[in-house]
Amino acid sequence: NAGVTQTPKFQVLKTGQSMTLQCAQDMNHNSMYWYRQDPGMGLRLIYYSASEGTTDKGEVPNGYNVSRLNKREFSLRLESAAPSQTSVYFCASTRASFNFGAEQYFGPGTRLTVT
């Protein structure tokens, strides 16, 4: 049981380049999330998917797109990278069980630098 996996672990992009961050979970969770964390700051939600087939914007969606490919996979795409998107990106998932609360499980992160 690998939990939440993310690829790549590190990436350097030039301004204007595009890339897709991949996330997968093997816990049969319904909801998945993408966060970014800037140095010395807390996490900010970019997009989330409450269930397969749905996606919604979070706090900071501009410059990003997402795809919930199936129940396991949730990808984040930067169409035209900007230096302001230099950050650590975390994917998370949760059962979203309303009876027992909904603890989120996080991946190891992708460290992205845009020059």
Place this chain on the structure above:
Amino acid sequence: DAKTTQPPSMDCAEGRAANLPCNHSTISGNEYVYWYRQIHSQGPQYIIHGLKNNETNEMASLIITEDRKSSTLILPHATLRDTAVYYCIVRVVRAGNMLTFGGGTRLMVKP
């Protein structure tokens, strides 16, 4: 979601109990108290959560006051690997289940 207040940093001796406080005086009746931690450069890790009653799991205990306006996370025998930033989050369980991480408490466990 209710706002939380945590001390910015705390020290604890290895092997001793670490008691991390959190104030959430504006908490409403359907809001849960969650604790996460983030060890340097890693993804956040869920620790424990509760609504009214005290909770215990293999990692920690959560003590919630009777009026629910504050809580304490207890790590019973802190180790060096428990050095991390600990986040107290108060939130309603709803669709999307977004987490908002504030400043947290930086716990330093010292030998």
